Amino acid sequence: MSDFANKRWFALSLDEVRHTVEKDNTALYKIIPFDILLQILSDHKIALVNTSMWDDIYENFFLNESFYKDGKEVPYHYMSDKFYGQCWSRKGNSDALWRIYSQDRKGVQIKTSVGKILDSIPDKKDDGGIYLFGKVDYYSQSKIEGDLKSIKALTDDQFAIIMLQSLLVKRNSFSHESEYRLIYMSKKLFGEGTPIKLLPIDHHTFIERICFDPRADDSYVDRCTRLLTQSFGVPRKKINKSNLYAFKPLRFELE
Numbered sequence: 176m177s178d179f180a181n182k183r184w185f186a187l188s189l190d191e192v193r194h195t196v197e198k199d200n201t202a203l204y205k206i207i208p209f210d211i212l213l214q215i216l217s218d219h220k221i222a223l224v225n226t227s228m229w230d231d232i233y234e235n236f237f238l239n240e241s242f243y244k245d246g247k248e249v250p251y252h253y254m255s256d257k258f259y260g261q262c263w264s265r266k267g268n269s270d271a272l273w274r275i276y277s278q279d280r281k282g283v284q285i286k287t288s289v290g291k292i293l294d295s296i297p298d299k300k301d302d303g304g305i306y307l308f309g310k311v312d313y314y315s316q317s318k319i320e321g322d323l324k325s326i327k328a329l330t331d332d333q334f335a336i337i338m339l340q341s342l343l344v345k346r347n348s349f350s351h352e353s354e355y356r357l358i359y360m361s362k363k364l365f366g367e368g369t370p371i372k373l374l375p376i377d378h379h380t381f382i383e384r385i386c387f388d389p390r391a392d393d394s395y396v397d398r399c400t401r402l403l404t405q406s407f408g409v410p411r412k413k414i415n416k417s418n419l420y421a422f423k424p425l426r427f428e429l430e
Contacts, residue, residue: 196309196355201289202383203263203355206276209399212283212385216407220373221295221381223259223359226342228370231349237341240323242334257361259372260342263292265353268419272352277388281395284417286384292357295374295381304361307339311354313347335360385409389417 215221226235235255242248266272267286276282296306314322326337342358361367385403387396396416403409 196289196293198290198293199288201265202267202286203265203288203292204267204284204286205263206272206282206284209281209283212285213402213407215285215376215382216378216403216409218373219375219378221261221376222371222373223261223357225256225370226258226260226358227255229260231345234345235342236319237323237338254338256367257363258338258342259359259361259367261357262352263287263355263357265355266351268417269351270419273388273390273417273419277390280388280390280392282388283399284386284388285382286386287381288383289355291381291383292355295376296357297374304359305335305339307343307358307360309343309355311343311345311352311356313345313350316346319344319346379408382409383413385414387414387416389419389421391416 229235235258264272267284273282273284293308296308339358339360343356345352345354359372361372387399393416400411400414403414404411
């Protein structure tokens with residue numbers, strides 16, 4: 176039986192999904208443009224993006240397979256509008272992630288925790304969709320394809336389960352990202368009709384720290400810091416600039 180069929184962290188009820196990972200203080204990080212941070216602070220909301228917008232062409236790989244019933248192809252591709260995701264990383268100070276997600280050197284990294292993300296998931300009575308939160312597993316492409324080939328005939332519910340599950344699987348080439356993901360599946364036939372889904376948050380508690388790109392100009396960091404503290408009430412102690420490239424020379428006494 177495939178790894179997909181053996182997974183135990185997927186579910187189709189909110190109560191189960193809330194506990195796919197243990198609710199704890201494990202730190203998670205996300206690098207975003209500064210204007211997106213301002214939008215989060217202004218709206219008190221954070222976005223999940225339709226997964227069809229993700230850059231990696233191998234994302235949504237299960238949905239992009241071919242499905243047949245009684246010899247006729249079943250068009251499941253319309254379901255791509257039903258899935259939304261939000262990506263976080265366990266890595267707090269990664270050269271690779273800064274260079275990928277802050278190419279203009281003006282990005283910021285926000286820090287939160289596993290527990291705070293789980294707390295952001297709405298109650299089922301307020302949101303009828305399905306949420307899944309968990310750690311991304313990394314496999315070789317041949318391993319993923321081998322597991323997919325071992326899957327037999329699917330019911331609609333099984334299709335939904337495996338589709339949700341597949342969004343927590345990536346190729347080994349991306350293991351440097353050390354990701355956790357929050358996934359949402361709309362129960363509406365054609366999705367939410369929008370490229371993003373917003374979740375209300377209290378940014379004062381949700382965002383534990385704001386860190387500027389280590390390559391950012393100090394004057395830019397100072398201007399942005401004043402804006403954050405004066406206009407949005409972010410405590411100065413929550414804001415810093417990454418020290419990834421800071422160098423403090425040692426002192427050596429010569430004879």
